[in-house]
Amino acid sequence: MPLTPPATTDPDGGNWQTVVLRSGVGVPAPAAVSSDAYQRELTAVKNGLAGTTPEQNTAVTYWAYGGVQRWNQIARQLIAKYNVMPAYDAATGRYAAYDVAKPMSDAPFAARLLAYLSVAQYDALVMTWRAKFQYNRPALERQGVQPRIPVADVPSYPSEDAAVAEASYQMLTFLFPNEADWLKAKATEHKQSRVWAGACVPSDLQAGETLGATVATSVVSRARTDGFAQAHDPANTWPTLLARAPYDTKWQSLEIPARAPVLPLAGSVQTWFDATAVGRTAPGPPPATTSPAFQQALAEIRTISDTRSREQWRIADFWSDGVGSYAVAGHWNRIAEELIQQTAQNELRAARTYALLNRALHDATTVTWQTKYRYFVPRPSQIDARIKTVALIPNSPGYPSNHAVSAASAAVVLGHLFPGDASKLTGQANEAGLARVYAGTNYRFDVDEGAKTGAAVGKIAADWSKADGAK
Amino acid sequence: MRISILTVAIVFCLIFSGQLWAQGLVDGFMRGQRKASLALTASTESFDTYYVGTTETRNPNLGTVTTQSLNAYGVYGLGYDLDLIVNASYVRAEASAGYWPKQEGLQDLSAALRWEAYDYKLGKARLSWLFAVGYSLPLQNYVTDALVTIGRGSRNFDGRTMLHFTSGAFFLTGQYGYIRRGPVTLDRIVSYYDPAQLNPNTGYKVNVPDVTEFVLRGGVSAKRFYVDGWFQQQTPYSSGTDIGPGIPFPTNAVGFTRAGANAYLRLIGKLGLTAGYSTTLSGQNIGKASRVSGGLVIGI
Numbered sequence: 001m002p003l004t005p006p007a008t009t010d011p012d013g014g015n016w017q018t019v020v021l022r023s024g025v026g027v028p029a030p031a032a033v034s035s036d037a038y039q040r041e042l043t044a045v046k047n048g049l050a051g052t053t054p055e056q057n058t059a060v061t062y063w064a065y066g067g068v069q070r071w072n073q074i075a076r077q078l079i080a081k082y083n084v085m086p087a088y089d090a091a092t093g094r095y096a097a098y099d100v101a102k103p104m105s106d107a108p109f110a111a112r113l114l115a116y117l118s119v120a121q122y123d124a125l126v127m128t129w130r131a132k133f134q135y136n137r138p139a140l141e142r143q144g145v146q147p148r149i150p151v152a153d154v155p156s157y158p159s160e161d162a163a164v165a166e167a168s169y170q171m172l173t174f175l176f177p178n179e180a181d182w183l184k185a186k187a188t189e190h191k192q193s194r195v196w197a198g199a200c201v202p203s204d205l206q207a208g209e210t211l212g213a214t215v216a217t218s219v220v221s222r223a224r225t226d227g228f229a230q231a232h233d234p235a236n237t238w239p240t241l242l243a244r245a246p247y248d249t250k251w252q253s254l255e256i257p258a259r260a261p262v263l264p265l266a267g268s269v270q271t272w273f274d275a276t277a278v279g280r281t282a283p284g285p286p287p288a289t290t291s292p293a294f295q296q297a298l299a300e301i302r303t304i305s306d307t308r309s310r311e312q313w314r315i316a317d318f319w320s321d322g323v324g325s326y327a328v329a330g331h332w333n334r335i336a337e338e339l340i341q342q343t344a345q346n347e348l349r350a351a352r353t354y355a356l357l358n359r360a361l362h363d364a365t366t367v368t369w370q371t372k373y374r375y376f377v378p379r380p381s382q383i384d385a386r387i388k389t390v391a392l393i394p395n396s397p398g399y400p401s402n403h404a405v406s407a408a409s410a411a412v413v414l415g416h417l418f419p420g421d422a423s424k425l426t427g428q429a430n431e432a433g434l435a436r437v438y439a440g441t442n443y444r445f446d447v448d449e450g451a452k453t454g455a456a457v458g459k460i461a462a463d464w465s466k467a468d469g470a471k
Numbered sequence: 472m473r474i475s476i477l478t479v480a481i482v483f484c485l486i487f488s489g490q491l492w493a494q495g496l497v498d499g500f501m502r503g504q505r506k507a508s509l510a511l512t513a514s515t516e517s518f519d520t521y522y523v524g525t526t527e528t529r530n531p532n533l534g535t536v537t538t539q540s541l542n543a544y545g546v547y548g549l550g551y552d553l554d555l556i557v558n559a560s561y562v563r564a565e566a567s568a569g570y571w572p573k574q575e576g577l578q579d580l581s582a583a584l585r586w587e588a589y590d591y592k593l594g595k596a597r598l599s600w601l602f603a604v605g606y607s608l609p610l611q612n613y614v615t616d617a618l619v620t621i622g623r624g625s626r627n628f629d630g631r632t633m634l635h636f637t638s639g640a641f642f643l644t645g646q647y648g649y650i651r652r653g654p655v656t657l658d659r660i661v662s663y664y665d666p667a668q669l670n671p672n673t674g675y676k677v678n679v680p681d682v683t684e685f686v687l688r689g690g691v692s693a694k695r696f697y698v699d700g701w702f703q704q705q706t707p708y709s710s711g712t713d714i715g716p717g718i719p720f721p722t723n724a725v726g727f728t729r730a731g732a733n734a735y736l737r738l739i740g741k742l743g744l745t746a747g748y749s750t751t752l753s754g755q756n757i758g759k760a761s762r763v764s765g766g767l768v769i770g771i
Contacts, residue, residue: 255532256532310614317614317657317658318658324718387570388571388573389570389571389572
């Protein structure tokens with residue numbers, strides 16, 4: 001895909017509302033453009049352009065695609081890598097204990113990770129934009145440097161790429177500690193690629209890096225106290241929740257041997273938007289298993305299981321986003337990436353898109369988990385073992401469908417940001433929900449009720465963005 | 472034994488490709504000009520142990536996987552030194568545990584041309600040197616990217632050469648082949664982890680690793696009966712993935728060594744019965760399967 005310059009520069013971006021930061025981040029004034037120090041840097045960058053190696057050129061092109069988007073791709077890759085089931089030891093009859101250094105990146109983990117990554121990027125970029133237009137150090141292109149790739153015509157100090165690289169590296173390292181070295185190398189390459197490209201000088205990088213690190217510290221401190229550390233239920237309280245659940249037939253693990261459900265307390269994690277408003281979007285009680293509505297829903301899944309067409313299989317597989325994949329939230333991040341590319345959003349605006357989408361996906365997942373462990377509704381195969389599924393049956397209660405909640409929230413948020421694509425996004429979200437019915441893992445009421453919840457969470461997010469200062 | 476259930480997300484698709492060859496899609500015996508024969512066989516194979524990489528494992532959420540197939544196999548002598556061979560299969564695969572749907576349907580159509588290039592007399596014995604080229608393609612858009620599947624879904628090109636030695640009723644055939652496998656389109660976007668991937672998550676197509684194959688077969692071939700024993704070794708030629716979470720199954724590097732035996736008995740006229748057995752001695756990203764087969768052979 002040819003690289004294009006961003007469609008807008010958003011000079012007022014420094015005033016957009018941040019998510020975690022409550023006050024500004026101080027950025028020291030840069031050396032004057034006329035100073036010897038700066039001119040030496042500029043000359044070195046100019047001279048360096050002639051002597052770049054093929055590896056450096058590859059890095060330049062790779063990162064020119066968009067730092068925000070590349071770090072989201074990296075995050076998705078890591079989610080896929082860590083999206084594995086706990087190892088089972090047949091000799092002891094036990095599953096491996098939860099390991100913070102090697103977290104299982106299932107749906108709630110993935111949604112939270114992407115939210116933190118994009119919030120760190122977004123807050124760092126708002127601060128970057130503020131400093132850029134405060135100091136107005138002109139872009140290198142305005143000083144006679146011909147960059148190798150299209151560069152946004154915004155002031156170069158501090159470097160937005162260095163801010164994104166540092167914030168992303170620190171955030172992802174907090175979430176995947178074992179990947180620190182690999183992530184560090186990526187961040188270093190990202191920063192240096194901008195000098196090799198002729199997009200900024202080292203002092204621009206230095207300021208961006210410091211700013212990114214400062215913002216990441218604030219965002220990481222929120223992550224330390226958001227309640228996720230307890231989500232895997234170290235005290236094993238979920239059997240109490242199960243006993244308390246007001247549903248007539250209760251969920252059981254369908255795995256051999258059975259294991260504890262996925263992150264039973266993920267519904268208690270701090271939300272990004274107003275917790276009360278998000279909690280109010282939760283669906284009410286599902287139909288009892290003895291009711292005609294339930295029996296009809298079960299019969300539908302049985303019929304699909306018995307007669308599933310290749311096309312239904314394809315749809316179920318396309319949206320399955322289970323173990324080994326970048327999860328449901330990652331799938332919608334990938335869809336967002338296409339939209340960001342099509343509209344050539346600049347780094348700040350791309351970060352805003354992701355931050356809004358991913359906070360909505362996180363809160364949608366949180367309210368889903370609250371509801372799952374309130375009712376403990378069994379999966380269709382538990383009631384009728386003849387129901388076969390396209391996807392691995394998630395080891396969690398089925399009501400509501402997290403695929404449907406997430407898809408509906410994403411479609412509302414992205415439809416708000418990209419109105420021209422709204423109807424297509426709604427169609428994709430509907431298919432993503434239906435895919436779970438085709439897969440045989442959820443009843444239609446899991447999906448229908450989930451879609452209502454997701455749309456309501458999406459609206460909360462979209463409303464937030466109406467007042468964030470961006471036009 | 473330590474297993475990852477996610478190893479659940481696993482397993483082999485490729486029990487078949489290769490197996491058909493070993494079962495005689497291309498052997499050393501030329502049919503003869505304008506002669507034909509047709510074989511209709513049924514087979515069943517199963518395994519409860521499979522290889523992740525080359526490590527044996529079991530998965531209680533999969534249980535035993537059983538695959539049954541019906542094969543139609545025909546060979547026709549286009550000339551005294553040129554045969555056309557065609558094979559098609561109908562396959563059903565299912566697992567005994569978990570909730571994996573049974574897969575059933577037409578699998579692949581394979582065709583090959585076999586040419587006897589040279590023929591040497593060594594006293595009463597005879598040595599021939601043969602070449603074969605083959606092509607196979609899926610007969611329908613079956614599921615390739617599931618735990619239980621009937622095939623890998625790639626279009627394959629196969630080239631091989633054989634030395635076939637006969638002395639009286641005894642024979643010995645050695646063959647070596649290269650199977651070039653085409654890409655497979657998945658139902659989903661590839662999302663597996665690969666740190667070297669510069670631009671991940673962009674496509675549906677994955678490459679299926681090529682393999683080389685060695686087959687040694689020897690036995691007795693008389694007018695009314697035939698019996699052989701064979702050894703087959705398939706080795707991944709290009710690098711592939713190991714069974715594991717998130718790895719698109721068609722990209723797995725599959726290899727195996729198998730041994731087996733076939734027998735044929737002519738009953739009346741041109742009608743005969745055939746039976747076979749094979750077992751897996753070692754493997755890579757494939758089920759440790761044993762197989763029995765039986766069927767009718769008609770010479771025309």
